[in-house]
Amino acid sequence: MKASELFVQALESEGVAYIFGVPGEENLDFLNALRGSSIRLILTRHEQGAGFMAATYGRLTGRVGVCLATLGPGATNLVTAAAYAQLGAMPMLMITGQKPIKTNKQGEFQIIDVVDMMTPLTKYTRQISSAHNIPARVREAFRRAQLERPGATHLELPEDTAREDTDAQVIRKSDFDIPQATEHAIDRALAMIQSARRPLLLLGAGANRHHSCIALEQLVKKTGMPFFSTQMGKGVVDERHPLFLGTAALSSDDFLHRAIEAADLIINVGHDVVEKPPFIMGNEAPEEGPLEAVAQARDAQVIHVNYVTAAVDAVYYPQQGVIGDIANSVERLTQRLEPQPHWDFSWFMQVKDRLDQQLLAGAEDDRFPIYPQRLVHSLRQLMPDDGIVALDNGVYKIWFARNYRAYQPNTVLLDNALASMGAGLPSAMAAKMVCPERNVVAVCGDGGFMMNSQELETAVRLKLDLTVLVLRDNGYGMIKWKQSNLGFEDFGLDFGNPDFVRYAGSYGAQGHRPESADDFERILQHCLAEPGVHLIDVPVDYSENEQILHQDIKAQSRAMVDSKKKETGT
Known part of the structure; x- marks a missing residue:
């Protein structure tokens, strides 16, 4: 058999269900071997989206998520996802192509040292120079990806290696026990x-x-x-x-x-x-x-x-x-x-009581553009216990982490390790594929959403039932907040946006734009109940972030301590 076919058999032996990616001409032998496989290829619109999906698949299942890219620019587009999985302890394998390594006639065209590039971002990275090495390389990549602490691994399959004939046999995976504390x-x-x-x-x-x-x-x-x-x-x-x-x-x-x-x-x-x-x-x-x-x-x-x-x-x-x-x-x-x-x-219980009281502030606020406290409260009220919220990275993440109560494990997917923008939509898509019977909502800022918004087409093509909240403030809000906090002038962080309702429609998704906080709740309830990909364009007012999160809470929590000291005389 061809080496590419052996590679696919090794992946099947590891229990791989999906490969997320954007193939290139250097992957064509591998792609052809996938045609008769039980593994489903999920074609994405950007390698970064594929990597985020594979990492989230690993995070939710504990099994290794797999993604695919070609050489050069395809491989470099996986770099952020590699760091995302590595820092976030998500088991993931990246497979990239490469020009022939024995008889390449294209000079240095598109060639970079991908293995060297991936070394500081992964637990294990190897170029496969011989078909005979495929079984051991694949088995070791999966073992390392899942071994504590889980993370990213990478294998490079050059064109000429993929075409080789081989009689090598797959190495079956073996169970291993996690050591116990002394x-x-x-x-x-x-x-x-x-x-x-x-x-x-x-x-x-x-x-x-x-x-x-x-x-x-x-x-x-x-x-x-x-x-x-x-x-x-x-x-x-x-x-x-x-x-x-x-x-x-x-x-x-x-x-x-x-x-x-x-x-x-x-x-x-x-x-x-x-x-x-x-x-x-x-x-x-x-x-x-x-x-x-x-x-x-x-x-x-x-x-x-x-x-x-x-x-x-x-x-x-x-x-x-x-x-x-x-x-x-x-x-x-x-x-x-x-x-x-x-x-x-x-x-501790006095602290809890005071915090619980403070979390109610703003939960019923009717102002519009919507206030983040009301947004978080509304979503929590409408989401079932097992519903999954996949957060991108932005200032709203603080409000969700603090105010949104998670009732079950892995129902709030946020990244506080690499904290990369652009992960919210692909993560939600992977969550929906892993848990098709559950409500899944992606929560993205307008900045982070536009970094991988093209994956809306992928979600529509896959016929996913998914709701995407785009929280619009027309700027990089988290950085603007810090800019203000440090006493700098407002500069360089505002941008324009497309008409998100029409933008969603151009991909075949359904776009919605609420006109009040109550209207947002009505639309959200509709989207959670109806099939298809829904995008809700939600204007958000973050103007009180500094006052509430850095001034009011600080003053109130310190006053609580002062009152306690006065009461006890300490």
């Missing part, structure tokens, strides 16, 4: 938790897996320990839970940070320093601007519960690690842990 580590962590006075549980992205979620729910139930989440840890435990304090959406001075600062032990389950930190360790605050300042954990001890050891950082150096399968570690702690009479969660 008994000594469990004993140490148990002693720290039992002796703490105000232990606080943190849930991060690494805990957002089925068995870990169940184990953590049982831990909270047995111990009565309050918990909070990072942005990528939303939904690990139902956020309607009476012990859920909130999400670390702001960097500092939210009500939640008053709880973090009071904790004497933080049990960090699944968070690592790749995601923007929810707190810093130590007493010295970093010399950074107000938007970058991060809440201090002061002298709190930290237990790092994760699949891999903590990377020591200036702001994160946990005193104890519990390294191994997270679900197993949490189950073992739960079995031996009993609520302690000296635990005092009263302040």
Whole structure:
């Protein structure tokens, strides 16, 4: 058989269902081999969209998402998606083509060293120079992509290698067990938790897996320990839970940070320093601007519960690690842990009550263009418990992370690791393919949406039932906010937009433009109930972001602390 056919057989052996991509002439042997395969090719309009879809497929399923591009510019268009998957711990394999490596007659045309380019962005990257190597290279790429910590891998299949004849055989995948934490580590962590006075549980992205979620729910139930989440840890435990304090959406001075600062032990389950930190360790605050300042954990001890050891950082150096399968570690702690009479969660619960009250502010605001608090509230009210919201990156992400309660795991897909714009629509498309029976909504700013808006055609062609919210403020709102916050003049960040309703219609999607906040709710309800691809052009007013998120909340949370000190005389 041809090497390209062997490659496809190896992918089938790994259980690949989809390949997302934009093929080129260097992929034609591989493309022909796909014709008779069980694998479905999802042709996208840009390689970056294909990469985002493959990464999200990996994030949601735990299996390796696969994407395809040609050499040169096709491969370079995968770079952002590679970093997205690598930093976000999403298992993904990229396959790229290349000119013949033995008898190329086209000089250096389109040739760059793709393997070298991918080296700092992946866990494993190889050029396949012989058909005989295909089975081992494919098996190793999949193994590395799924091995903790998951991430991106890459294989380059040159034209002449793809045409070779071979009698090599596929290497069947083998199961491997994730190592378990040592008994000594469990004993140490148990002693720290039992002796703490105000232990606080943190849930991060690494805990957002089925068995870990169940184990953590049982831990909270047995111990009565309050918990909070990072942005990528939303939904690990139902956020309607009476012990859920909130999400670390702001960097500092939210009500939640008053709880973090009071904790004497933080049990960090699944968070690592790749995601923007929810707190810093130590007493010295970093010399950074107000938007970058991060809440201090002061002298709190930290237990790092994760699949891999903590990377020591200036702001994160946990005193104890519990390294191994997270679900197993949490189950073992739960079995031996009993609520302690000296635990005092009263302040945490006061913080929760105050935060819950503040989150109601603006939820029923009728002003239009719509205010983000009303937008988030309306979507939460209309989405079913298992509905999936896929967020692009922009200022609205803070409002969703803070105000939108996730009821189930992986129902709020946001990226707080690479935090790339342009991922919202492709991520939502992949989510709909993985979960076709569930409502899926992409939430994009007008800036991020236009970076991959061409994938609307792909969504229509695939006959996906999908709702896309384009939050329009006619500028790069997050950067404008920071520009203002740092005292700079408003400059260089405004742009024009197409008529989004007509733009959606040109792709065969249905466009909608609400004229009031109530009208938005009516249209959204219609779109969630009707088949097809729907785009809602939603003008948004972010004018109160600075006042609410950086001034009012800070003043109110600090006043709460001052009142407590006055009351207790401390």
